[in-house]
Amino acid sequence: xxxxxxxxxxxxxxxxxxxxxxxxxxxxxxxxxxxxxxxxxxxxxxxxxxxxxxxxxxxxxxxxxxxxxxxxxxxxxxxxxxxxxxxxxxxxxxxxxxxxxxxxxxxxxxxxxxxxxxxxxxxxxxxxxxxxxxxxxxxxxxxxxxxxxxxxxxxxxxxxxxxxxxxxxxxxxxxxxxxxxxxxxxxxxxxxxxxxxxxxxxxxxxxxxxxxxxxxxxxxxxxxxxx
Amino acid sequence: xxxxxxxxxxxxxxxxxxxxxxxxxxxxxxxxxxxxxxxxxxxxxxxxxxxxxxxxxxxxxxxxxxxxxxxxxxxxxxxxxxxxxxxxxxxxxxxxxxxxxxxxxxxxxxxxxxxxxxxxxxxxxxxxxxxxxxxxxxxxxxxxxxxxxxxxxxxxxxxxxxxxxxxxxxxxxxxxxxxxxxxxxxxxxxxxxxxxxxxxxxxxxxxxxxxxxxxxxxxxxxxxxxxxxxxxxxxxxxxxxxxxxxxxxxxxxxxxxxxxxxxxxxxxxxxxxxxxxxxxxxxxxxxxxxxxxxxxxxxxxxxxxxxxxxxxxxxxxxxxxxxxxxxxxxxxxxxxxxxxxxxxxxxxxxxxxxxxxxxxxxxxxxxxxxxxxxxxxxxxxxxxxxxxxxxxxxxxxxxxxxxxxxxxxxxxx
Numbered sequence: 001x002x003x004x005x006x007x008x009x010x011x012x013x014x015x016x017x018x019x020x021x022x023x024x025x026x027x028x029x030x031x032x033x034x035x036x037x038x039x040x041x042x043x044x045x046x047x048x049x050x051x052x053x054x055x056x057x058x059x060x061x062x063x064x065x066x067x068x069x070x071x072x073x074x075x076x077x078x079x080x081x082x083x084x085x086x087x088x089x090x091x092x093x094x095x096x097x098x099x100x101x102x103x104x105x106x107x108x109x110x111x112x113x114x115x116x117x118x119x120x121x122x123x124x125x126x127x128x129x130x131x132x133x134x135x136x137x138x139x140x141x142x143x144x145x146x147x148x149x150x151x152x153x154x155x156x157x158x159x160x161x162x163x164x165x166x167x168x169x170x171x172x173x174x175x176x177x178x179x180x181x182x183x184x185x186x187x188x189x190x191x192x193x194x195x196x197x198x199x200x201x202x203x204x205x206x207x208x209x210x211x212x213x214x215x216x217x218x219x220x221x222x223x224x225x226x227x
Numbered sequence: 228x229x230x231x232x233x234x235x236x237x238x239x240x241x242x243x244x245x246x247x248x249x250x251x252x253x254x255x256x257x258x259x260x261x262x263x264x265x266x267x268x269x270x271x272x273x274x275x276x277x278x279x280x281x282x283x284x285x286x287x288x289x290x291x292x293x294x295x296x297x298x299x300x301x302x303x304x305x306x307x308x309x310x311x312x313x314x315x316x317x318x319x320x321x322x323x324x325x326x327x328x329x330x331x332x333x334x335x336x337x338x339x340x341x342x343x344x345x346x347x348x349x350x351x352x353x354x355x356x357x358x359x360x361x362x363x364x365x366x367x368x369x370x371x372x373x374x375x376x377x378x379x380x381x382x383x384x385x386x387x388x389x390x391x392x393x394x395x396x397x398x399x400x401x402x403x404x405x406x407x408x409x410x411x412x413x414x415x416x417x418x419x420x421x422x423x424x425x426x427x428x429x430x431x432x433x434x435x436x437x438x439x440x441x442x443x444x445x446x447x448x449x450x451x452x453x454x455x456x457x458x459x460x461x462x463x464x465x466x467x468x469x470x471x472x473x474x475x476x477x478x479x480x481x482x483x484x485x486x487x488x489x490x491x492x493x494x495x496x497x498x499x500x501x502x503x504x505x506x507x508x509x510x511x512x513x514x515x516x517x518x519x520x521x522x523x524x525x526x527x528x529x530x531x532x533x534x535x536x537x538x539x540x541x542x543x544x545x546x547x548x549x550x551x552x553x554x555x556x557x558x559x560x561x562x563x564x565x566x567x568x569x570x571x572x573x574x575x576x577x578x579x580x581x582x583x584x585x586x587x588x589x590x591x592x593x594x595x596x597x598x599x600x601x602x603x604x605x606x607x608x609x610x611x612x613x614x615x616x617x618x619x620x621x622x623x624x625x626x627x628x629x630x631x632x633x634x635x636x637x638x639x640x
Contacts, residue, residue: 017250017624020414022399024407043635122377122562126402128414133624133637135249155242 008183011141016161025127029118034106042095043129049089074119148216156205239616250623251285253639258288259346264353268518270545277420294333304353310383311376330356355390367395374542418618424521437526447478451531456485456497459540464581471585484514548613554602574605
């Protein structure tokens with residue numbers, strides 16, 4: 001039996017569904033993209049970095065965010081595409097910092113190019129944002145060791161909610177698993193470190209689920225063996 | 228689990244159905260009405276025929292009404308359709324007046340139900356004026372646009388927009404199709420029903436009988452396009468592509484199979500043009516099928532080796548997902564929703580001309596293993612992204628979002 005801090009309750013497994021909403025804003029060239037980025041809804045920046053996880057996709061995308069993909073496929077600017085592709089959203093404290101980084105990279109590119117790159121008429125960049133509907137699954141995890149069995153059974157949208165979306169809503173900007181484990185008196189620092197090392201930006205949701213399950217399984221089976 | 232939901236769970240997965248149940252719980256008993264302009268023919272009617280019973284199974288009081296009109300009404304709405312897809316179309320004032328009159332007549336029949344509904348979803352421009360004609364409505368009204376209106380003929384869009392601005396939300400199939408309006412513009416791609424007659428598994432004798440029924444040779448390759456006889460589907464371009472490929476593979480057969488929807492008066496003219504283009508070649512089979520020939524289309528898609536959907540404009544092109552569900556690689560026009568379904572070089576090829584289609588035809592004709600591998604990938608891609616269960620989920624999500632009027636994070640109560 002683990003000992004939990006008074007404020008720590010059970011882990012309520014949630015699920016979520018995303019809706020995509022067109023903002024009506026579209027960019028035909030790089031300067032329009034930059035100008036729209038100044039004022040577009042922060043949810044749109046979030047969507048274009050993370051929304052790909054919940055969209056139809058088939059192969060490993062060449063670029064992990066929509067801005068970089070458009071720079072390559074729409075503007076045919078490979079240098080800009082590479083610079084935008086290395087922006088990792090988890091490096092930024094909030095969407096405003098991420099927005100500023102995007103604008104800085106684009107401004108730098110505009111400064112060094114003689115002509116503003118344009119896309120073809122039917123290859124505009126469409127700014128999209130999302131709404132998230134959060135649901136109770138009525139499944140509760142009482143003890144950390146239950147995570148080893150529970151995580152593989154979670155839907156991929158539950159994984160999105162607890163591992164990706166959580167970074168926007170938890171106090172420390174971390175996933176729900178780490179936030180919950182921090183509420184126990186037992187030492188879960190090693191486990192939390194393993195979870196922190198998962199890079200959510202380069203995996204599909206089902207791959208993330210497998211990685212999480214594997215870490216929980218390994219951790220709790222080691223503990224059983226030690227007892 | 229109900230029988231219907233259980234059958235979908237077998238195809239889409241239990242977790243997908245559990246998800247739908249969770250989403251629908253807060254909406255239990257909600258009265259939702261879909262309104263379109265035809266019960267048969269075309270993708271919208273096909274989707275509604277399955278989506279509505281699924282919503283009912285999820286305890287939503289969901290129903291479907293089709294407005295009725297005469298030839299002049301459909302002539303007018305077909306002109307709208309062409310104009311919204313970018314054609315310059317002059318519509319006589321008398322037809323416009325008739326369009327509004329027919330809508331007013333339909334409203335009188337539907338008024339009690341529409342007035343009381345919690346949510347009304349109006350499909351495409353045909354019934355768009357109903358909202359304005361029903362000021363005593365108490366629910367939320369959504370306009371669902373199934374067509375590509377990315378570059379509409381502006382005078383017609385300006386006219387229709389006056390009816391649409393008062394809706395509580397719109398739904399488009401792709402961001403590129405959305406036009407700015409003073410309400411949320413949701414994005415929902417359409418879907419196919421894996422249990423429908425058009426997509427269900429068929430036994431081998433039924434599939435085999437399709438060859439003899441249409442005089443097709445089972446020992447020779449078949450290329451197929453299934454679509455309405457509509458200029459935007461470019462059936463003439465398909466014939467051109469076939470002729471270019473046939474010079475390298477003389478045994479190739481082409482099937483152009485199309486139905487006609489009751490709201491499409493132009494179909495006959497296009498069909499005649501296609502028949503003229505195909506006249507001298509016995510290996511081109513032009514089939515005019517009745518609107519309910521779903522099983523026949525299913526059989527044709529299953530006997531085809533390569534499927535084309537060479538549209539030059541496309542709302543979405545559900546026939547692409549239908550063919551992919553049957554493990555067929557698809558050569559699709561590089562336009563609209565086809566781009567979302569055909570992952571270039573993985574589930575098929577995107578092309579921009581009859582020449583491009585011919586090149587890919589030749590490529591696939593000569594690479595049997597690649598055809599089969601693309602087909603396998605195509606089916607999985609559809610399973611994950613384009614089945615009707617995903618479509619129902621998105622409608623439920625939007626219903627929750629609109630009813631709760633919250634900006635970004637919605638917790639059903």
